[in-house]
Amino acid sequence: MSMELANFPYLSAILLSCVVGLLVILFIPREREALVKGVSLVFSGIALALSIYLYCAYDRTIGGLQFVEKLLWVEPLGIHYFNGADGFNLPLILLTGIVHFTGVLTMWELRGRVKEFFAFAFVLVLGVFGFFMSMDLFFLFVWYDVSLFPMYPLIAIWGTTRKEYGALKLFLYLLAGSALVLPGILYLAVASGLHTFDIVALMQPGALTPGQQRFAFVLFYLGFGILAGVWPFHTWSPVGHVAAPTSVSMIHAGVLMKVGAFGILRVAIFLCPIGWEFWAPVMAVLATIGIVYGIFVGLRQTDLKYVVAFSSVSHMGIVGLGLSTVTAEGLNGAVFQMFAHGIMTALLFSSLGYIYDKTHTKLIPDLGGMSRVMPVASGYFIVAALAGMGVPGFASFWAEVTVFISALKVYPALGVLAICALVLSALYMLRVVQRTFYGQGNERYAHLRDVSFSLGLPRMILVAVMVLFGLFPRLMLDLIQTAVIPFMGGLPR
Amino acid sequence: MKWLIFGPEIYFLAVAAVFLILSMTRPNRRRDFSAALFLASLGVAVTLATIRLEGSLFHGAYRIDLFSQLFKGLLSVGFFLVVCLCSSLSGIHEARHSEFYLLLATCTLGMMLLVSSLELLTMYVALELASYSLYALVPLRSGGGQQMEAGIKYFLSGIATSALMLFGLASLFAATQTTLISELILKLPALLNTPMAFIGLLLTLCGFFFKLALFPFHIWAPSVYQGAANQVTAFVATATKVTAMAMLVRLVSMGNGNTSLAHVLIALAIVSMTYGNLVALVQKDFKRLLAYSAIAHAGYSLIGILSMNPTGYAAAVFYALAYLAMTFTCFWVVVKIASDGRDVPIVQLAGLHRRSPLLAMALMVGVFSLGGIPPTIGFTGKFLVFNAAMERGYFLLVLIAMINVVVSLYYYIQVVKAAFLLAPDEELPPIHLSAPATILTVVMVVVIVVGGIWPSHLFELARAAVQALL
Numbered sequence: 020m021s022m023e024l025a026n027f028p029y030l031s032a033i034l035l036s037c038v039v040g041l042l043v044i045l046f047i048p049r050e051r052e053a054l055v056k057g058v059s060l061v062f063s064g065i066a067l068a069l070s071i072y073l074y075c076a077y078d079r080t081i082g083g084l085q086f087v088e089k090l091l092w093v094e095p096l097g098i099h100y101f102n103g104a105d106g107f108n109l110p111l112i113l114l115t116g117i118v119h120f121t122g123v124l125t126m127w128e129l130r131g132r133v134k135e136f137f138a139f140a141f142v143l144v145l146g147v148f149g150f151f152m153s154m155d156l157f158f159l160f161v162w163y164d165v166s167l168f169p170m171y172p173l174i175a176i177w178g179t180t181r182k183e184y185g186a187l188k189l190f191l192y193l194l195a196g197s198a199l200v201l202p203g204i205l206y207l208a209v210a211s212g213l214h215t216f217d218i219v220a221l222m223q224p225g226a227l228t229p230g231q232q233r234f235a236f237v238l239f240y241l242g243f244g245i246l247a248g249v250w251p252f253h254t255w256s257p258v259g260h261v262a263a264p265t266s267v268s269m270i271h272a273g274v275l276m277k278v279g280a281f282g283i284l285r286v287a288i289f290l291c292p293i294g295w296e297f298w299a300p301v302m303a304v305l306a307t308i309g310i311v312y313g314i315f316v317g318l319r320q321t322d323l324k325y326v327v328a329f330s331s332v333s334h335m336g337i338v339g340l341g342l343s344t345v346t347a348e349g350l351n352g353a354v355f356q357m358f359a360h361g362i363m364t365a366l367l368f369s370s371l372g373y374i375y376d377k378t379h380t381k382l383i384p385d386l387g388g389m390s391r392v393m394p395v396a397s398g399y400f401i402v403a404a405l406a407g408m409g410v411p412g413f414a415s416f417w418a419e420v421t422v423f424i425s426a427l428k429v430y431p432a433l434g435v436l437a438i439c440a441l442v443l444s445a446l447y448m449l450r451v452v453q454r455t456f457y458g459q460g461n462e463r464y465a466h467l468r469d470v471s472f473s474l475g476l477p478r479m480i481l482v483a484v485m486v487l488f489g490l491f492p493r494l495m496l497d498l499i500q501t502a503v504i505p506f507m508g509g510l511p512r
Numbered sequence: 513m514k515w516l517i518f519g520p521e522i523y524f525l526a527v528a529a530v531f532l533i534l535s536m537t538r539p540n541r542r543r544d545f546s547a548a549l550f551l552a553s554l555g556v557a558v559t560l561a562t563i564r565l566e567g568s569l570f571h572g573a574y575r576i577d578l579f580s581q582l583f584k585g586l587l588s589v590g591f592f593l594v595v596c597l598c599s600s601l602s603g604i605h606e607a608r609h610s611e612f613y614l615l616l617a618t619c620t621l622g623m624m625l626l627v628s629s630l631e632l633l634t635m636y637v638a639l640e641l642a643s644y645s646l647y648a649l650v651p652l653r654s655g656g657g658q659q660m661e662a663g664i665k666y667f668l669s670g671i672a673t674s675a676l677m678l679f680g681l682a683s684l685f686a687a688t689q690t691t692l693i694s695e696l697i698l699k700l701p702a703l704l705n706t707p708m709a710f711i712g713l714l715l716t717l718c719g720f721f722f723k724l725a726l727f728p729f730h731i732w733a734p735s736v737y738q739g740a741a742n743q744v745t746a747f748v749a750t751a752t753k754v755t756a757m758a759m760l761v762r763l764v765s766m767g768n769g770n771t772s773l774a775h776v777l778i779a780l781a782i783v784s785m786t787y788g789n790l791v792a793l794v795q796k797d798f799k800r801l802l803a804y805s806a807i808a809h810a811g812y813s814l815i816g817i818l819s820m821n822p823t824g825y826a827a828a829v830f831y832a833l834a835y836l837a838m839t840f841t842c843f844w845v846v847v848k849i850a851s852d853g854r855d856v857p858i859v860q861l862a863g864l865h866r867r868s869p870l871l872a873m874a875l876m877v878g879v880f881s882l883g884g885i886p887p888t889i890g891f892t893g894k895f896l897v898f899n900a901a902m903e904r905g906y907f908l909l910v911l912i913a914m915i916n917v918v919v920s921l922y923y924y925i926q927v928v929k930a931a932f933l934l935a936p937d938e939e940l941p942p943i944h945l946s947a948p949a950t951i952l953t954v955v956m957v958v959v960i961v962v963g964g965i966w967p968s969h970l971f972e973l974a975r976a977a978v979q980a981l982l
Binding site for chain 2: 049092093094095096135157161164165168171172175176183187191194195197198199201202205206208209
């Protein structure tokens with residue numbers, strides 16, 4: 020079998036739209052900034068359209084891997100160019116499409132080195148798309164690193180608070196993760212005796228002994244866990260979020276952290292299910308610590324971006340908790356939470372970005388009464404904050420409910436602890452909203468203009484997506500279920 | 513017709529003769545460069561034309577096969593690329609330009625003889641021809657005084673290792689009663705348990721460890737990299753490394769999976785990677801940083817060789833090829849920035865993205881490739897090497913190597929940061945690249961990226977070459 024192509028390679032077309040976008044930008048003279056932005060918008064729009072199409076066209080009655088593209092790449096090593104879409108990665112491909120498209124719109128007012136910014140952003144998104152759709156460990160790793168290295172220039176050049184420190188810390192932490200993942204991948208290929216990097220082939224029951232699975236699981240869990248912001252390896256993430264420019268924060272918190280969580284799912288859990296069951300209690304404890312820790316550290320912050328960044332740590336803890344339950348509902352909720360949190364955080368950073376661009380501060384005590392000055396811009400932030408608290412009507416509500424129901428069944432004590440912490444965080448978030456957007460206004464900002472329709476567009480899209488999946492959660496839960504049920508059914512018990 | 517297979521060697525001898533004659537005439541910078549460029553590009557053509565030839569000369573002491581011809585091809589490409597760097601050659605006094613090209617040609621000739629020699633004494637003579645050319649090339653730089661220090665360091669440590677190597681060759685001969693590698697391959701595996709044969713093989717390897725700048729034979733590297741003219745450093749950093757990797761593959765493959773030998777090599781690889789990367793962290797000069805990074809890379813390439821399986825040797829050959837491309841790209845940027853032939857401290861890379869966006873991009877690609885970030889040829893090389901080691905079950909070695917890779921990224925990212933981020937103290941003029949220079953820059957970037965994305969053909973070539981060897 021050398022070649023197996025679907026009638027049209029939609030998945031590769033998404034990658035290609037990023038590559039072509041990148042190449043076109045490279046050939047535009049650097050002074051033509053508007054053209055660069057336009058080209059970025061067009062090609063990110065194509066990628067978004069394709070990912071929406073895939074999401075809708077996926078046949079839920081059949082399930083399994085669809086839109087498969089498989090080419091033999093390096094024969095002696097068993098490397099394939101192997102892409103496929105299933106219920107696990109389709110939500111995340113859609114998420115990436117949405118966040119990149121809205122990210123480009125959010126950065127519409129960027130000045131200074133515009134060409135390089137959008138070029139690096141395309142490389143980053145290319146890596147993320149590739150990572151989500153790849154079914155070959157070699158390519159998975161390649162995409163993983165491709166998505167990481169543009170983060171350094173993106174944060175270090177266009178970032179804000181302590182940007183060089185944040186960029187370097189992020190870069191080295193995330194690549195340290197890859198130092199565990201690469202030996203793990205090679206170990207799987209060799210230890211299984213199959214000498215292939217094909218995930219589907221390595222998934223066969225019996226390919227790896229229980230001992231090997233327990234060992235390899237640790238490598239992948241730690242390696243990808245760093246990127247997923249698993250406590251205690253999260254320390255790069257708040258610093259990096261805060262330092263990054265708005266759209267990079269959006270992609271970073273919205274999508275890149277999901278790369279880590281998805282890596283745990285696709286590699287660690289898929290290939291080492293016995294290791295998963297063995298280490299699940301440890302995962303659950305770390306995830307719960309992450310939830311509680313993120314909330315308590317967030318309580319002490321006065322910088323709005325730090326507040327959002329630490330809430331990301333705790334929300335990613337919810338994903339981890341869902342994954343650690345080893346139940347169908349837990350997996351389903353975890354994947355849905357990846358999507359919901361991605362959209363929600365993107366909205367938080369996006370609306371925060373507008374306020375910061377105008378006021379040049381993100382310190383809560385300096386702001387205040389912003390809802391009178393810029394009611395619409397404040398509205399977006401408040402909506403996102405409400406979604407973050409798990410208010411019904413938004414996608415994250417369903418995701419969190421699903422995770423917590425399964426967590427309460429499997430780990431009652433940890434589940435109760437996490438829910439109590441979340442209630443506390445809701446109270447706190449309300450106080451942040453109150454102090455920033457209501458109460459005594461700051462005279463200095465009274466003259467500022469509210470967000471215009473065109474600049475508000477990306478935020479509108481994000482709100483619409485959150486509400487859509489909040490009102491009709493089965494649009495997504497059913498899709499994820501098509502992947503979860505066969506996977507859980509195939510587990511060796 | 514039998515001598516046709518000896519074509520590349522004869523050709524480079526003729527090139528040397530041409531420059532010998534030119535060196536007796538009045539110095540002329542333009543003429544020397546044009547002649548060198550023409551002869552070098554013709555040399556690439558001549559060598560590549562013989563790549564599929566096979567045969568044996570001098571009663572089996574000299575063999576032409578895909579392995580040797582592939583490396584001769586790489587050497588001729590390396591020679592051509594280094595000549596491309598010499599368009600201004602301001603680091604060397606104009607009167608000595610012909611001698612510079614002459615020594616470059618004899619050095620290339622020596623290394624070409626080396627990769628084909630299948631007899632210990634031939635090997636030694638070829639190695640010394642290459643070495644003595646380099647001993648003369650290193651102090652050729654004009655001005656300063658550090659080139660003399662570099663030259664003396666290189667010479668003294670070089671002849672000391674030669675002595676070790678001779679001792680090793682003698683021991684090998686004493687143990688096996690032969691100097692022909694074809695006979696050694698048969699006799700050596702059984703004898704490697706005896707101290708004489710084992711030490712003999714190890715000391716023989718030392719001669720090439722020295723060229724590869726593997727710890728503990730690295731002491732010359734930082735001084736020579738910094739002290740020699742940029743073009744000479746580029747040659748030392750690319751062509752000689754490639755040859756050393758080839759010879760190590762050839763010699764270690766004689767050991768035929770001996771575990772004690774593997775253990776010694778593992779220790780050397782680990783120490784070399786760790787030492788090179790840790791010391792590189794504090795370097796301020798870009799060429800010196802590349803020297804320490806070369807010590808680390810010596811360790812990575814050794815991982816492929818010490819795996820002692822066909823995949824490992826093929827991975828090492830691929831790595832040699834990748835190393836040539838990415839190191840040259842870095843030196844290309846150095847030479848273009850230092851048009852007056854001076855050294856380049858890392859802080860002087862500041863503002864490069866404005867002075868020449870293309871060079872800044874080439875530097876980033878080259879440096880990230882050295883750091884092993886996909887999709888570059890450097891990543892693929894590392895992946896292949898680590899894969900081979902994993903097949904032998906060296907999990908810890910791979911893990912240590914990967915940790916080293918992460919450490920090394922710290923100093924590579926400092927270079928990228930300087931080129932893209934830092935504002936220069938004083939506004940420097942833009943760097944204008946001529947049309948051929950622009951093309952070469954783009955070609956190097958494309959080679960690094962495409963070699964990383966589509967390694968299939970190159971890897972097949974490396975495997976076929978190793979097949980010819982075994």
